[in-house]
Amino acid sequence: MISPSNFSTHPDDESEKSPRTRQGDFSSLTPPHSNPTTPTKPKNEQLREILLEEIETLNLKIDNLTFELSANEKNYRAQIRKINNERKSLKQELEQWQTKFEDRVNDFASAPPPKTSKDMGRVVLLERIDELENDLCQSQSTIGPLEKRLERAQNQNQILLKQIEMLPLLMESNKELQQNIEESEKLIVGMQNELDHLNSRLRETEIVELNDLAMVNIESAVLDTHDRTLLNSQTLFDELENNLDARGFAKELARKKTWGISWSVLWAHYLFHLGLSVCRALKEGPNEVVRRVAGKKLSGNRDF
Numbered sequence: 001m002i003s004p005s006n007f008s009t010h011p012d013d014e015s016e017k018s019p020r021t022r023q024g025d026f027s028s029l030t031p032p033h034s035n036p037t038t039p040t041k042p043k044n045e046q047l048r049e050i051l052l053e054e055i056e057t058l059n060l061k062i063d064n065l066t067f068e069l070s071a072n073e074k075n076y077r078a079q080i081r082k083i084n085n086e087r088k089s090l091k092q093e094l095e096q097w098q099t100k101f102e103d104r105v106n107d108f109a110s111a112p113p114p115k116t117s118k119d120m121g122r123v124v125l126l127e128r129i130d131e132l133e134n135d136l137c138q139s140q141s142t143i144g145p146l147e148k149r150l151e152r153a154q155n156q157n158q159i160l161l162k163q164i165e166m167l168p169l170l171m172e173s174n175k176e177l178q179q180n181i182e183e184s185e186k187l188i189v190g191m192q193n194e195l196d197h198l199n200s201r202l203r204e205t206e207i208v209e210l211n212d213l214a215m216v217n218i219e220s221a222v223l224d225t226h227d228r229t230l231l232n233s234q235t236l237f238d239e240l241e242n243n244l245d246a247r248g249f250a251k252e253l254a255r256k257k258t259w260g261i262s263w264s265v266l267w268a269h270y271l272f273h274l275g276l277s278v279c280r281a282l283k284e285g286p287n288e289v290v291r292r293v294a295g296k297k298l299s300g301n302r303d304f
Helices: 043-109 119-242 251-286 287-303
Strands: none
Touching: 043 119
């Protein structure tokens, strides 16, 4: 930014200072590329905070630039008016000196030379001419730096005008940043809703898988119980067949064999239907499980 310290009030100061310009760095406003299918809330919040900080910084820069431009423009205009007034006064003074010099030369040329000493008159005239030439050189040396300062002021004024023209572009970029922030907030809300929906579906899927696994385990347990019951019945039948006399206990063997087989079949049938009822009730809820199991037990006890 151009500051009023670039001007020096001393007439012999001919140093030129290059004006500084502010350029905003928009490279940090580009949000990092992220996978839209796997959003993370902390990264979105961090991006939002970065964008808000950049917008605040840009607003502060614009306000400071506007304030400095308005203040510097007033100072430059006042200095330019002062320089123009000084230049006009110096030109008038130079014209007066030139007029006086011409009048003196004309008067001296028209005046008769002194009778006593012609050389003295010439010496005085030459000294006066030298003094006028020195005054003229001093006036020119004073006007030169003022003209250079005036040129620098005009160049700086043009730079300020260009910076003022760039202000609308900065305001438009600020509006675009605000729109990007609003779109990012909408995207974050949509992603959060989608994440909640996915979590709910995942919980439902886990519950269904657990119910299926429980049904498979119960069915396998019922089948194993049925197989073990049949195996025990067969073992009992073999033992009875080996221990009993074939001729003396034929009737008793037939009776026990019939009783063991019928008892094992009934018990396996009861356990199988009990397992199926439990599997069906798991899909309906825990209260229905208790009710059906209790009903099956009561009916099984009555049948038994």
